Amino acid sequence: xxxxxxxxxxxxxxxxxxxxxxxxxxxxxxxxxxxxxxxxxxxxxxxxxxxxxxxxxxxxxxxxxxxxxxxxxxxxxxxxxxxxxxxxxxxxxxxxxxxxxxxxxxxxxxxxxxxxxxxxxxxxxxxxxxxxxxxxxxxxxxxxxxxxxxxxxxxxxxxxxxxxxxxxxxxxxxxxxxxxxxxxxxxxxxxxxxxxxxxxxxxxxxxxxxxxxxxxxxxxxxxxxxxxxxxxxxxxxxxxxxxxxxxxxxxxxxxxxxxxxxxxxxxxxxxxxxxxxxxxxxxxxxxxxxxxxxxxxxxxxxxxxxxxxxxxxxxxxxxxxxxxxxxxxxxxxxxxxxxxxxxxxxxxxxxxxxxxxxxxxxxxxxxxxxxxxxxxxxxxxxxxxxxxxxxxxxxxxxxxxxxxxxxxxxxxxxxxxxx
Amino acid sequence: xxxxxxxxxxxxxxxxxxxxxxxxxxxxxxxxxxxxxxxxxxxxxxxxxxxxxxxxxxxxxxxxxxxxxxxxxxxxxxxxxxxxxxxxxxxxxxxxxxxxxxxxxxxxxxxxxxxxxxxxxxxxxxxxxxxxxxxxxxxxxxxxxxxxxxxxxxxxxxxxxxxxxxxxxxxxxxxxxxxxxxxxxxxxxxxxxxxxxxxxxxxxxxxxxxxxxxxxxxxxxxxxxxxxxxxxxxxxxxxxxxxxxxxxxxxxxxxxx
Ligand SMILES: Nc1ncnc2c1ncn2[C@@H]1O[C@H](COP(=O)(O)OP(=O)(O)OP(=O)(O)O)[C@@H](O)[C@H]1O
Ligand SMILES: [Mg+2]
Numbered sequence: 309x310x311x312x313x314x315x316x317x318x319x320x321x322x323x324x325x326x327x328x329x330x331x332x333x334x335x336x337x338x339x340x341x342x343x344x345x346x347x348x349x350x351x352x353x354x355x356x357x358x359x360x361x362x363x364x365x366x367x368x369x370x371x372x373x374x375x376x377x378x379x380x381x382x383x384x385x386x387x388x389x390x391x392x393x394x395x396x397x398x399x400x401x402x403x404x405x406x407x408x409x410x411x412x413x414x415x416x417x418x419x420x421x422x423x424x425x426x427x428x429x430x431x432x433x434x435x436x437x438x439x440x441x442x443x444x445x446x447x448x449x450x451x452x453x454x455x456x457x458x459x460x461x462x463x464x465x466x467x468x469x470x471x472x473x474x475x476x477x478x479x480x481x482x483x484x485x486x487x488x489x490x491x492x493x494x495x496x497x498x499x500x501x502x503x504x505x506x507x508x509x510x511x512x513x514x515x516x517x518x519x520x521x522x523x524x525x526x527x528x529x530x531x532x533x534x535x536x537x538x539x540x541x542x543x544x545x546x547x548x549x550x551x552x553x554x555x556x557x558x559x560x561x562x563x564x565x566x567x568x569x570x571x572x573x574x575x576x577x578x579x580x581x582x583x584x585x586x587x588x589x590x591x592x593x594x595x596x597x598x599x600x601x602x603x604x605x606x607x608x609x610x611x612x613x614x615x616x617x618x619x620x621x622x623x624x625x626x627x628x629x630x631x632x633x634x635x636x637x638x639x640x641x642x643x644x645x646x647x648x649x650x651x652x653x654x655x656x657x658x659x660x661x662x663x664x665x666x667x668x669x670x671x672x673x674x675x676x677x678x679x680x681x682x683x684x685x686x687x688x689x690x691x692x693x694x695x696x697x698x699x700x701x702x703x704x705x706x707x708x709x710x711x712x713x714x715x716x717x718x719x720x721x722x723x724x725x726x727x
Numbered sequence: 728x729x730x731x732x733x734x735x736x737x738x739x740x741x742x743x744x745x746x747x748x749x750x751x752x753x754x755x756x757x758x759x760x761x762x763x764x765x766x767x768x769x770x771x772x773x774x775x776x777x778x779x780x781x782x783x784x785x786x787x788x789x790x791x792x793x794x795x796x797x798x799x800x801x802x803x804x805x806x807x808x809x810x811x812x813x814x815x816x817x818x819x820x821x822x823x824x825x826x827x828x829x830x831x832x833x834x835x836x837x838x839x840x841x842x843x844x845x846x847x848x849x850x851x852x853x854x855x856x857x858x859x860x861x862x863x864x865x866x867x868x869x870x871x872x873x874x875x876x877x878x879x880x881x882x883x884x885x886x887x888x889x890x891x892x893x894x895x896x897x898x899x900x901x902x903x904x905x906x907x908x909x910x911x912x913x914x915x916x917x918x919x920x921x922x923x924x925x926x927x928x929x930x931x932x933x934x935x936x937x938x939x940x941x942x943x944x945x946x947x948x949x950x951x952x953x954x955x956x957x958x959x960x961x962x963x964x965x966x967x968x969x970x971x972x973x974x975x976x977x978x979x980x981x982x983x984x
Contacts, residue, residue: 681820683802683806684806688835689802689803695827699820699821
């Protein structure tokens with residue numbers, strides 16, 4: 309598609325607004341996208357992932373439809389449900405100091421709280437897919453925590469999709485010392501041949517001492533494309549733990565940009581990707597240690613069967629004179645088939661000297677000797693394989709310290725393995 | 728009475744090389760046999776053939792286990808039928824907790840035998856009796872299977888598995904090597920506790936010392952892929968004295984003193 313074609317499509321589809329700052333922001337994002345279009349594989353960050361399959365769906369905007377959402381994953385959660393990108397249910401009793409609502413309603417009722425934050429994270433502003441999201445997004449969730457607020461209940465957000473393209477736009481603003489756990493669950497409807505596109509953006513601002521845990525479960529339908537960008541900014545002593553479970557979609561990309569901007573900030577990113585058939589999953593991470601005295605950990609592990617293709621690109625950047633840094637990165641992949649493929653590219657870019665950084669990547673096969681050992685103890689082959697597969701990712705799952713959420717993840721993982 | 732095991736003219740290859748070259752061995756019910764023999768003779772190969780390991784290809788001969796053709800059973804089915812192999816080199820399974828492993832194994836065997844599986848409480852109770860007898864710490868049980876275990880701990884862990892799974896026929900491949908004298912006694916007690924009129928045991932060892940504790944009914948010399956000689960327990964003493972010189976096949980085999 310040419311730039312003019314994009315211009316025309318964008319002009320038709322960018323939502324109208326009376327807010328000048330929002331109109332400007334959307335138009336600016338539309339212009340940026342029109343000028344670049346979708347990145348191709350000559351762009352280093354997209355070297356391993358071909359976006360051609362999504363091109364035809366970009367402007368096939370979903371209008372939303374009525375669906376019966378499945379039961380919540382977690383008991384007693386504060387739950388929001390989006391169907392084909394539009395908010396359909398929202399909790400009415402919220403704890404004091406917590407705003408949890410749809411983006412569209414917040415923009416309509418109280419846009420001031422979003423101005424300056426929405427699409428505010430520099431690292432992703434000029435990237436084509438977040439820009440397209442910003443131009444076309446109609447809804448998403450907003451979570452604003454007043455300073456010191458600790459939300460006891462987990463917050464569960466379901467994005468249920470069946471058709472078309474949706475552009476969820478999410479924003480988390482955690483005040484100083486605030487704490488919350490958020491589960492973002494992307495799920496396809498039972499209609500299994502639903503072919504749709506999700507291109508979501510979640511921006512996270514963690515003020516001094518805020519502690520956030522975010523869990524993303526990607527279970528989109530097998531024929532679909534799921535593109536997600538997470539961008540975070542952490543002030544001093546803020547802590548973010550993010551866990552990504554990737555199970556669904558044919559084409560999945562999870563891109564994460566983290567900026568550790570205050571001393572004592574700590575980010576831990578972990579993820580498990582389980583792929584089969586011709587699934588493709590690309591985890592791309594940019595960890596930016598802007599100041600000294602900051603720590604980061606990355607631990608991504610996956611299991612690839614059939615002709616699945618996995619990608620891990622993780623980069624740790626330490627800015628000049630950001631001393632006293634720890635940055636660790638690990639990516640391990642198990643290939644169950646000789647036609648499965650993994651590209652792993654860990655990268656360090658360090659411009660300070662007092663740093664402790666490590667990175668490692670391994671790609672291996674299931675341990676045949678281990679399998680034999682288990683079977684000599686009477687464990688049937690399928691069960692033995694499952695034990696070894698679970699063992700391969702168990703450390704990564706161990707980063708989840710919430711028992712209820714861990715239980716949900718374990719069940720999803722063992723369902724995948726038993727399938 | 729059916730024998731526990733009858734091996735007839737067994738030929739087996741590994742990686743295209745013939746290792747077992749016409750091995751014959753009969754083990755009766757309730758008997759304890761010991762196999763000794765030079766390094767590389769094919770002792771572990773025999774144990775792997777008995778358990779059905781991939782890559783150990785039987786080219787001719789037969790093995791009947793309690794009257795049943797062993798080659799018809801998959802690895803796990805052999806275990807369910809009562810065959811246990813104590814490995815010369817126990818395998819480390821990082822990420823698989825010892826307790827989960829033991830419970831999964833025991834229940835898999837009970838299930839295949841059509842018996843009731845144990846719940847967590849029943850299992851832990853049974854496990855405790857064995858870990859106490861074998862001096863296995865809770866810390867070892869919490870770790871991954873064999874991960875970070877010392878050589879001796881790994882061997883004791885093999886005996887723990889045997890005790891828990893209560894096999895009818897156990898093959899113990901050099902379970903004594905790497906054990907200190909106290910551990911050797913603990914392991915031997917574990918093995919002797921299993922001795923019963925309807926159970927048989929095959930111990931593979933290089934040291935006659937083990938046979939002071941686990942007294943065998945028969946001792947065999949395996950050399951060059953065959954049983955070269957069989958005798959009573961005094962044969963072990965003779966081998967200790969003279970080595971395997973007279974059975975040596977040129978490349979492998981310890982020279983006689
Ligand atoms: N994968 C393989 N390919 C070729 N030869 C093999 C392979 N595995 C084992 N062998 C050979 O088979 C022979 C028998 O090995 P085995 O392990 O059975 O001996 P062993 O009697 O148990 O010796 P030890 O007393 O040292 O334990 C050895 O010569 C060994 O090198
Ligand atoms: Mg051996």
